[in-house]
Amino acid sequence: MEFSIIATSDIHGHTERFSQLAKMIQKEKPALLIDNGDFLQGSHLSYYYEQVKKDIHPQIALANELLYDVAIFGNHEFNYPLNEIAHMRKACHFPWIAANIRDFARPYFIKETHGIRIAVIGVVTHFVPQWDEDDYTTSLFFEDALASAKRTVQHVRSHENVQLVILSYHGGFEQDLHTGHRIDLEDGENQGYAMLQQIDGIDIFITGHQHLEIATKVNGISVVQPGANAHCFAQITVTIEDDEITHSPELVYVDNSIQPQTFDELNQWKNTWIGESEIDFSYSDFFSPRFQSIPYTQLIHQMQLHYTGAQLSVTELPYHSTGGFPKNIHYGDVLHNLPRANHLKVLALTGSEIREALELCAAVFAINDAHEIDFSSTVHYPEPQPYTYDCWGELDYELTISQAVGQRVTKLHYQGREIQPDDVFEVAVNSYRATGSHHFTMMKKQAIREVPTIIPKLIMRYIHEHSPIKITLESSFQVRK
Numbered sequence: 001m002e003f004s005i006i007a008t009s010d011i012h013g014h015t016e017r018f019s020q021l022a023k024m025i026q027k028e029k030p031a032l033l034i035d036n037g038d039f040l041q042g043s044h045l046s047y048y049y050e051q052v053k054k055d056i057h058p059q060i061a062l063a064n065e066l067l068y069d070v071a072i073f074g075n076h077e078f079n080y081p082l083n084e085i086a087h088m089r090k091a092c093h094f095p096w097i098a099a100n101i102r103d104f105a106r107p108y109f110i111k112e113t114h115g116i117r118i119a120v121i122g123v124v125t126h127f128v129p130q131w132d133e134d135d136y137t138t139s140l141f142f143e144d145a146l147a148s149a150k151r152t153v154q155h156v157r158s159h160e161n162v163q164l165v166i167l168s169y170h171g172g173f174e175q176d177l178h179t180g181h182r183i184d185l186e187d188g189e190n191q192g193y194a195m196l197q198q199i200d201g202i203d204i205f206i207t208g209h210q211h212l213e214i215a216t217k218v219n220g221i222s223v224v225q226p227g228a229n230a231h232c233f234a235q236i237t238v239t240i241e242d243d244e245i246t247h248s249p250e251l252v253y254v255d256n257s258i259q260p261q262t263f264d265e266l267n268q269w270k271n272t273w274i275g276e277s278e279i280d281f282s283y284s285d286f287f288s289p290r291f292q293s294i295p296y297t298q299l300i301h302q303m304q305l306h307y308t309g310a311q312l313s314v315t316e317l318p319y320h321s322t323g324g325f326p327k328n329i330h331y332g333d334v335l336h337n338l339p340r341a342n343h344l345k346v347l348a349l350t351g352s353e354i355r356e357a358l359e360l361c362a363a364v365f366a367i368n369d370a371h372e373i374d375f376s377s378t379v380h381y382p383e384p385q386p387y388t389y390d391c392w393g394e395l396d397y398e399l400t401i402s403q404a405v406g407q408r409v410t411k412l413h414y415q416g417r418e419i420q421p422d423d424v425f426e427v428a429v430n431s432y433r434a435t436g437s438h439h440f441t442m443m444k445k446q447a448i449r450e451v452p453t454i455i456p457k458l459i460m461r462y463i464h465e466h467s468p469i470k471i472t473l474e475s476s477f478q479v480r481k
């Protein structure tokens with residue numbers, strides 16, 4: 001007897017492509033269908049439903065139609081306040097689980113199918129509170145995911161009379177599965193490798209969070225990580241013969257001959273004109289906006305300083321090779337550049353803290369074999385990590401990449417004067433940076449003030465109110481060899 005278990009992870013609201021996967025999943029008629037978290041947050045469609053239409057995301061109806069059995073909380077589920085999570089859970093015809101969030105959800109889910117009992121245990125990386133920009137999770141307690149998974153697997157094995165145990169972890173691997181080489185910091189964000197080494201009694205291990213594509217066997221355990229953004233799903237074929245259960249994992253990729261569901265309303269909204277600028281603010285290569293001030297980043301700084309009254313401003317760039325704004329600016333242009341629902345915080349930072357933050361930014365670069373400035377190989381694995389690089393506004397500075405990491409800030413001026421270590425500035429940063437993640441610990445401090453409106457909405461308002469846009473900011477920075 002044979003049946004299949006299907007797992008998705010990190011769909012991030014890419015419902016158009018998910019609708020293609022959905023048709024494929026429907027055909028397979030899986031005995032068990034699991035989502036491993038980061039289900040809705042992260043797409044233009046999600047932004048539209050959260051911020052503009054303020055309605056239940058259409059991906060939930062699709063998931064209900066597909067008869068998902070269970071979903072595991074991902075870290076991005078907590079980008080929403082608890083009452084919105086409660087709403088979302090109510091709309092889902094399947095339970096959301098997490099063993100390591102105290103008194104919040106069921107720890108596991110049991111299904112009887114094909115004459116056996118299967119347990120699905122859910123855990124989420126316990127780093128969730130570290131990324132909480134809006135204090136949504138302060139009333140929740142996240143236990144160490146490894147400890148919680150170990151305890152729950154033991155419990156299920158000894159009390160639930162199950163024949164198959166699936167651990168579904170919204171987290172990834174700190175070490176390469178086959179070589180054991182470290183691929184991530186040993187800080188506890190990703191504990192998948194340790195789970196495989198230290199927990200007895202797992203048959204199938206579903207992972208996610210790192211957006212890697214993995215389908216392999218490790219010590220007899222089927223291990224999968226089905227990528228991200230609905231490009232594929234993981235399918236585990238289970239065979240039962242003479243009471244012996246075997247299983248084998250594979251990834252199944254989206255079939256692009258299937259017509260995706262389209263959302264005309266979203267496209268109409270994205271094509272709505274907001275305002276215009278005197279010049280074209282667009283750029284078309286990856287590095288130029290990262291190597292010097294360009295009109296687009298100056299505009300973002302101008303807007304951030306306008307709404308915060310801060311002295312300095314920090315902005316990040318999306319991981320796109322094209323961006324900025326055309327002369328006629330539409331809602332879709334804003335989302336392309338600023339897809340995240342961050343808000344602005346004003347922090348008091350000293351001259352030495354500013355220097356430290358810039359050194360972290362400078363560390364993403366290296367000089368490659370062709371003697372050009374390139375990203376350092378350390379920022380590319382396991383996925384590009386552009387969120388460790390910021391551009392600063394109203395600050396005149398220079399980063400020299402031929403210098404050693406930690407000594408690359410070779411000029412640091414404010415209004416024509418060299419910044420001293422004890423000088424203090426009011427700096428506008430996004431709420432993500434203000435969590436102090438990725439070693440930006442100098443940013444983790446009480447904000448002097450905050451602007452609760454999210455950054456994409458602020459720039460939409462700024463463009464609308466200041467059209468035609470002019471750049472008045474004169475500061476500049478340069479990244480050089």
Ligand SMILES: [Zn+2]
Pocket residue numbers: 010012038076209210211228
């Ligand atoms: Zn994700």
